[in-house]
Amino acid sequence: MTDIKFPPPAAGHFNEGQLREAIEMLFFAYRDFTAEPDAILAGHGFGRAHHRVIYFVGRHPGMTVSDLLGILKITKQSLARVLRELVDQGFVAQVQGERDKRQRRLSLTAKGLALEKSLTERQLARIARAFDAAGVQSVEGFRKVMLGITDDPSLGRKSV
Amino acid sequence: MTDIKFPPPAAGHFNEGQLREAIEMLFFAYRDFTAEPDAILAGHGFGRAHHRVIYFVGRHPGMTVSDLLGILKITKQSLARVLRELVDQGFVAQVQGERDKRQRRLSLTAKGLALEKSLTERQLARIARAFDAAGVQSVEGFRKVMLGITDDPSLGRKSV
DNA sequence: GGCAAAATGTCAACATGACTGACATAAAAT
DNA sequence: ATTTTATGTCAGTCATGTTGACATTTTGCC
Numbered sequence: 001m002t003d004i005k006f007p008p009p010a011a012g013h014f015n016e017g018q019l020r021e022a023i024e025m026l027f028f029a030y031r032d033f034t035a036e037p038d039a040i041l042a043g044h045g046f047g048r049a050h051h052r053v054i055y056f057v058g059r060h061p062g063m064t065v066s067d068l069l070g071i072l073k074i075t076k077q078s079l080a081r082v083l084r085e086l087v088d089q090g091f092v093a094q095v096q097g098e099r100d101k102r103q104r105r106l107s108l109t110a111k112g113l114a115l116e117k118s119l120t121e122r123q124l125a126r127i128a129r130a131f132d133a134a135g136v137q138s139v140e141g142f143r144k145v146m147l148g149i150t151d152d153p154s155l156g157r158k159s160v
Numbered sequence: 161m162t163d164i165k166f167p168p169p170a171a172g173h174f175n176e177g178q179l180r181e182a183i184e185m186l187f188f189a190y191r192d193f194t195a196e197p198d199a200i201l202a203g204h205g206f207g208r209a210h211h212r213v214i215y216f217v218g219r220h221p222g223m224t225v226s227d228l229l230g231i232l233k234i235t236k237q238s239l240a241r242v243l244r245e246l247v248d249q250g251f252v253a254q255v256q257g258e259r260d261k262r263q264r265r266l267s268l269t270a271k272g273l274a275l276e277k278s279l280t281e282r283q284l285a286r287i288a289r290a291f292d293a294a295g296v297q298s299v300e301g302f303r304k305v306m307l308g309i310t311d312d313p314s315l316g317r318k319s320v
Numbered sequence: 321g322g323c324a325a326a327a328t329g330t331c332a333a334c335a336t337g338a339c340t341g342a343c344a345t346a347a348a349a350t
Numbered sequence: 351a352t353t354t355t356a357t358g359t360c361a362g363t364c365a366t367g368t369t370g371a372c373a374t375t376t377t378g379c380c
Contacts, residue, residue: 014291014299020219022287023280025306027212030190031233032311047336052187059180065357073191078338080358102347102356120183127182130308131174134301139174141294141301146185148290151192207365225328238367240329262327262376 026149036122044115049074049082051119054108057092058116061107064097068106091115186309196282204275209234209242211279214268217252218276221267224257228266251275 037051044050056071057063065083069076083106086092091112097103108116131139197211204210216231217223225243229236243266246252251272257263268276291299 014288016284018299019284019287019291020280022291022302022306023215023283024219025303025310026190026193029306029309030186033186033309035311049337055183059184066355074337075339076357077340077359082337084358097356100348100356102345104357120180123183124176124179126309127179128174130305131179131182133308134304136173137297138301138304139178141298142182142305143185144294144298145290145302146182146189148293149189149193149286150185151195209366226326234366235368236328237330237369241366244329257327260327260377262374264328 022145033123033126036126037119040119040122046085047082049078050086053079053082053086054091054112054116055120057106058108058113058120062105064103064105066103086112182305193283193286196286197279200279200282206245209238210246213239213242213246214251214272214276215280217266218268218273218280222265224263224265226263246272 034048038048041047041051052072053068056068060067065076065079068083069079072079083092087094090109093107093109093112094104095107097105134142194208198208201207201211212232213228216228220227225236225239228243229239232239243252247254250269253267253269253272254264255267257265294302
């Protein structure tokens with residue numbers, strides 16, 4: 001079958017075929033990248049949303065609910081359900097903020113850390129394989145492009 | 161469990177911080193990359209699933225339902241709902257296969273092509289910006305890493 | 321010719337994760 | 351003292367995925 005053909009690249013630019021390849025790589029990489037953890041999560045009765053919460057709370061212990069909402073860019077009602085399940089089942093701990101007592105500072109329990117590890121190690125291994133195969137130079141290129149695709153790489157990722 | 165807790169130094173050149181950065185870049189890039197089309201789709205009463213169908217049918221006119229299922233890796237029941245809406249509303253056309261009359265060969269109508277364009281051009285512009293800013297060398301690195309992250313870059317992407 | 325397998329469609333029930341809108345409480349900031 | 355912020359909660363809805371079961375048409379094989 002003849003797929004759509006695109007004009008050759010103009011100097012210094014990229015043609016539509018190359019750009020579309022990137023669109024597709026994002027889809028395929030993300031699809032495969034999330035498949036393994038999804039399978040593990042299903043065994044716990046959890047979904048991808050739980051993984052995201054566990055991941056970012058593990059990455060930034062002591063973060064507030066606001067911080068998390070800012071990173072995930074979902075509504076607090078959506079987050080609430082997932083977070084409540086994780087707290088109720090002892091994966092995430094909440095402690096009242098010291099300076100600001102309205103805040104609930106989030107962190108992983110030992111149980112939460114264990115789950116985070118089992119989920120993330122698959123993804124880390126996948127990335128490590130890809131990085132090692134591609135080499136340091138390629139990884140630097142990958143970083144540049146990924147940051148360029150992201151709206152504002154500094155937002156929603158502040159240290160907490 | 162028998163998993164290795166800490167990667168042996170010989171395993172690769174990249175530390176966990178660098179690998180985790182990649183995990184996060186995938187999340188943030190994908191999140192922002194899908195936000196713009198999602199907004200447009202919402203105006204049509206469609207979702208991201210419709211976009212994926214429109215995208216791949218546009219990319220591979222004449223593809224079969226089987227081909228599409230192989231790419232999207234969802235169940236036929238999930239696809240059916242989305243596809244039926246797109247066909248009913250005149251975005252996607254189905255014609256019986258010539259050689260194999262069981263097949264429904266999919267393609268975009270003029271209306272479908274217009275929607276595909278309006279959705280994809282935002283994403284193409286985003287990628288083009290990132291590619292131009294990063295440079296040819298970085299784009300090649302990006303490609304290598306993304307292909308390495310994907311399970312089998314040749315599968316689910318065959319020419320139809 | 322007969323029959324199994326393939327390509328597709330469809331019905332039903334359900335889970336997950338997102339949304340909007342409204343309202344409540346406690347603490348901080350003004 | 352009042353407003354704003356951080357958080358929580360209830361209720362309803364929607365989009366997208368799942369499993370399981372079954373039907374139709376067509377192809378390919380013995």
